[in-house]
Amino acid sequence: MIVSSENMPDNVSGAASDPAMPDPAMPDPAMPDPAMLDPAMSDGSAKADSDADNTVTLDSLQVGAAATVVGIHGSDASIRLMEMGLVPGARINVVRRAPLGDPMDVFIQGYHLSLRAAEAHLVYVQLTPPGASA
Amino acid sequence: MTSPKNRTVALLGNPNCGKTTLFNRLTGLRQKVGNYPGVTVERREGRLAGSTGITLLDLPGCYSLTPKSPDERIARDVLLNWIPDLPAVDAVIVVVDASNLRRNLFLATQVIELGLPVVLVCNMLDLVASHGKQIDLVALGDRLGVPIVGTVATTGAGLDELCTVITRCCTSASPASLSSSGSACSSGAAGFSFADDALLSVTAPLRDALVAHQIVPADIACPVARMLASSPSSDSDVSPDHWPAEFTLAFARIQKQWRSNGEHPSSALVQARYVALQQITGGVVDHEPTSFISRSDRIDAIVTHKFWGMAAFTTVMLVMFLAIFSGADPIMGFIESGVSWLGGFTASVLGEGVLTDLLVDGVIAGVGNIVVFFPQICILFLFIALLEDTGYMARVAFLMDRVMSGAGLHGKSFIPLLSSFACAVPAIMATRTIENRRDRLATMLVAPLMSCSARLPVYIILITILFPGALWLKVGIMLSMYALGTITALAVAFILKRTLLKGPTPTFIMELPPYRMPMPGALIRNMWDRSKLFLTQAGTVILALSIVLWALAYFPRVDAKAGLSPGAQLRQSYMGQIGRGMEPIIEPLGFDWKIGVGLAASFAAREVFVSTMGIVYGIEGDVDESSTTLIDAMSNARRDDGRKVFTPLTGISLMVFYVLACQCMSTIAVVKRETNSWRWPTFMFAYMTVLAYVASLIVYQGGLAVGFR
Numbered sequence: 001m002i003v004s005s006e007n008m009p010d011n012v013s014g015a016a017s018d019p020a021m022p023d024p025a026m027p028d029p030a031m032p033d034p035a036m037l038d039p040a041m042s043d044g045s046a047k048a049d050s051d052a053d054n055t056v057t058l059d060s061l062q063v064g065a066a067a068t069v070v071g072i073h074g075s076d077a078s079i080r081l082m083e084m085g086l087v088p089g090a091r092i093n094v095v096r097r098a099p100l101g102d103p104m105d106v107f108i109q110g111y112h113l114s115l116r117a118a119e120a121h122l123v124y125v126q127l128t129p130p131g132a133s134a
Numbered sequence: 135m136t137s138p139k140n141r142t143v144a145l146l147g148n149p150n151c152g153k154t155t156l157f158n159r160l161t162g163l164r165q166k167v168g169n170y171p172g173v174t175v176e177r178r179e180g181r182l183a184g185s186t187g188i189t190l191l192d193l194p195g196c197y198s199l200t201p202k203s204p205d206e207r208i209a210r211d212v213l214l215n216w217i218p219d220l221p222a223v224d225a226v227i228v229v230v231d232a233s234n235l236r237r238n239l240f241l242a243t244q245v246i247e248l249g250l251p252v253v254l255v256c257n258m259l260d261l262v263a264s265h266g267k268q269i270d271l272v273a274l275g276d277r278l279g280v281p282i283v284g285t286v287a288t289t290g291a292g293l294d295e296l297c298t299v300i301t302r303c304c305t306s307a308s309p310a311s312l313s314s315s316g317s318a319c320s321s322g323a324a325g326f327s328f329a330d331d332a333l334l335s336v337t338a339p340l341r342d343a344l345v346a347h348q349i350v351p352a353d354i355a356c357p358v359a360r361m362l363a364s365s366p367s368s369d370s371d372v373s374p375d376h377w378p379a380e381f382t383l384a385f386a387r388i389q390k391q392w393r394s395n396g397e398h399p400s401s402a403l404v405q406a407r408y409v410a411l412q413q414i415t416g417g418v419v420d421h422e423p424t425s426f427i428s429r430s431d432r433i434d435a436i437v438t439h440k441f442w443g444m445a446a447f448t449t450v451m452l453v454m455f456l457a458i459f460s461g462a463d464p465i466m467g468f469i470e471s472g473v474s475w476l477g478g479f480t481a482s483v484l485g486e487g488v489l490t491d492l493l494v495d496g497v498i499a500g501v502g503n504i505v506v507f508f509p510q511i512c513i514l515f516l517f518i519a520l521l522e523d524t525g526y527m528a529r530v531a532f533l534m535d536r537v538m539s540g541a542g543l544h545g546k547s548f549i550p551l552l553s554s555f556a557c558a559v560p561a562i563m564a565t566r567t568i569e570n571r572r573d574r575l576a577t578m579l580v581a582p583l584m585s586c587s588a589r590l591p592v593y594i595i596l597i598t599i600l601f602p603g604a605l606w607l608k609v610g611i612m613l614s615m616y617a618l619g620t621i622t623a624l625a626v627a628f629i630l631k632r633t634l635l636k637g638p639t640p641t642f643i644m645e646l647p648p649y650r651m652p653m654p655g656a657l658i659r660n661m662w663d664r665s666k667l668f669l670t671q672a673g674t675v676i677l678a679l680s681i682v683l684w685a686l687a688y689f690p691r692v693d694a695k696a697g698l699s700p701g702a703q704l705r706q707s708y709m710g711q712i713g714r715g716m717e718p719i720i721e722p723l724g725f726d727w728k729i730g731v732g733l734a735a736s737f738a739a740r741e742v743f744v745s746t747m748g749i750v751y752g753i754e755g756d757v758d759e760s761s762t763t764l765i766d767a768m769s770n771a772r773r774d775d776g777r778k779v780f781t782p783l784t785g786i787s788l789m790v791f792y793v794l795a796c797q798c799m800s801t802i803a804v805v806k807r808e809t810n811s812w813r814w815p816t817f818m819f820a821y822m823t824v825l826a827y828v829a830s831l832i833v834y835q836g837g838l839a840v841g842f843r
């Protein structure tokens with residue numbers, strides 16, 4: 001699996017082996033409860049690569065990146081994000097960013113959604129390696 | 135008789151699913167547009183064409199029944215029959231965009247769970263076909279357990295079948311049958327199960343309270359409780375007004391659980407619903423939409439491009455303003471002459487008298503002052519409809535969100551604020567698309583600070599009098615006035631969002647719908663509905679206030695035989711007394727009582743300042759005999775001590791006052807209407823007046839201090 005390192009934000013440890021169980025010592029206070037990342041919750045069609053750790057937040061992805069949603073950090077916006085289709089297992093593509101850098105345009109569940117970096121930061125995704133079929 | 139009587143069928147769907155087009159097709163021109171009680175959410179209803187007693191109620195577009203905005207709350211409250219004075223709905227037509235089935239069905243399954251008779255409409259089948267796909271409607275209907283009809287709302291295909299299905303549904307269902315099919319706690323009507331023990335236990339108190347207070351029938355208490363559990367409980371915008379006490383407790387518990395483990399108890403439900411939808415749609419659509427390289431996307435590559443996107447955006451906005459200002463010009467001239475003709479005609483028919491003066495100078499002239507702006511308002515609404523129906527409006531919000539969020543506002547605040555350069559009234563009406571109440575209020579409250587077209591004549595006459603010659607100076611001052619208004623608006627919004635309208639950070643989770651070719655008929659209709667709203671609703675307040683203002687300038691009458699000139703009459707009228715009473719207050723700003731009269735009269739509409747000045751100065755003894763025009767009269771006007779009234783400093787001070795003051799009864803009327811209380815319009819009037827006064831004071835006194843006169 002190819003993981004481009006520029007897609008990895010500093011605050012995500014590359015050492016944890018299981019994407020479903022992020023390192024509990026991780027300093028980022030915004031990490032979701034591990035239960036959120038339970039693969040059993042995700043839709044059966046999503047084949048999470050359990051041997052790769054590339055869980056990052058959506059806002060850190062570059063334009064053109066493809067990923068799979070693994071969890072949403074609980075907050076005021078989380079239910080709406082999920083209702084709009086950002087549920088674990090859903091595939092997501094970063095289509096573009098607005099000319100001024102924020103918000104971003106993502107492709108999810110067959111439609112385009114725009115959200116601010118602040119909201120994208122609540123969404124945990126796992127990078128789909130380039131070349132993997134959507 | 136074949137058709138059932140007095141049935142209400144609600145029409146529900148995601149935004150952009152084609153619901154409005156469908157509604158217009160189904161009801162034809164027989165529609166009623168109004169508001170829901172207590173809120174300014176648009177309520178449209180119409181008779182189903184070809185039926186005798188089926189009323190269609192068009193609900194606001196929404197993504198889910200757990201509301202995030204007053205609009206979405208209305209949709210839920212109507213379905214649950216929580217709105218007083220509104221009949222219970224007998225059936226629900228859920229419209230889904232077939233080209234984006236799964237997310238659209240999310241809402242549909244929520245409605246199906248409530249046990250109301252549902253007819254599912256699969257719209258936009260033409261788009262699906264154009265992508266070379268097909269939808270197995272029969273299988274989908276079977277899996278969801280509801281009748282399903284495929285349509286193309288733009289061409290009308292499938293609508294006959296839909297009418298038949300609706301009529302059949304209304305005939306068989308007993309009235310007000312909230313939950314005739316009933317959905318038990320563990321399984322929905324459609325047979326998919328969301329049994330989640332954690333969620334069940336946490337929502338149990340809510341369910342019990344719902345049943346105990348008979349808020350909903352017992353058999354749907356469970357899904358309703360689950361739905362409520364994911365609503366932001368603290369937000370009074372989206373929760374019913376009078377929750378029983380148990381609700382508050384139950385909500386507090388849910389919130390606590392959520393805070394403690396970082397996961398909202400409802401997230402499992404949302405997730406389970408999507409998993410179920412995956413199964414329901416599996417094999418129904420012959421393949422999933424996977425490619426985002428569509429025609430729409432190719433347009434977006436240009437339209438949201440760093441350079442071309444901004445260039446296109448600027449062009450669109452310029453064209454819009456050119457159309458508003460130059461396109462409306464001839465019609466405005468036509469209306470003006472029409473109004474004066476009507477005035478003259480009325481006067482000649484009625485002869486002299488108080489009644490004539492009331493009709494001609496009060497009613498006709500007063501309403502005329504506002505109606506002149508009607509063409510501009512229509513053109514503005516036409517552009518807004520065009521931007522919305524093509525899908526460009528969402529891109530404007532996408533492009534400008536960063537700029538607006540700097541002032542604490544939302545990308546969707548951009549168009550209302552920009553529209554305000556034409557007129558604050560349609561701008562305030564256009565804020566309805568902003569879901570968050572605080573963002574919407576902030577936008578409304580600052581919109582009147584943008585220099586509208588009624589200020590233009592005031593700026594022009596003052597600049598002409600005070601700065602003859604130098605074109606660059608004139609243009610510079612004019613632009614400074616526009617800049618002052620804009621900067622102040624953003625600054626005030628910034629402050630409001632941190633003080634009075636403080637709240638949780640609003641979200642910007644917005645669909646970017648595909649670009650679509652708008653239908654001219656729909657555009658015209660959309661424009662006309664909103665423009666009419668302006669005429670009928672704001673119009674009544676404007677009429678009343680016009681009469682009041684007329685009376686203030688007309689009474690008390692002195693003996694008519696004395697042959698008082700209009701100026702002398704105005705001087706001793708209540709309005710003149712107000713002007714003179716104001717003099718000590720406005721003196722520090724550099725204004726005399728005549729300007730005070732102009733300010734008071736401007737409340738009808740700012741451009742009235744010019745004509746009032748005409749009346750006031752028409753009688754001045756110290757005006758040079760040879761000066762016949764108003765400009766000459768004003769530039770030569772002197773104070774008692776012989777100083778000129780209109781010095782450049784007074785002029786700037788006066789213009790600054792006009793930039794910032796809320797001298798527009800239409801704006802106040804429309805804010806009252808949109809917020810449903812006098813609180814916000816009062817606040818707006820107060821803060822703007824104080825702002826204007828202080829700013830003018832600083833300009834004038836500061837100017838004096840540094841040696842200007």
Ligand SMILES: Nc1nc2c(ncn2[C@@H]2O[C@H](COP(=O)(O)OP(=O)(O)O)[C@@H](O)[C@H]2O)c(=O)[nH]1
Nearest residue numbers: 149150151152153154155258286287288523650
């Ligand atoms: N191709 C196609 N376009 C449609 C169909 N129904 C509606 N539209 C278009 O979709 C856009 C949104 O429709 P509208 O009725 O305003 O959607 P609403 O937001 O759900 O009320 C408009 O431009 C319509 O012309 C359809 O069946 N096929």
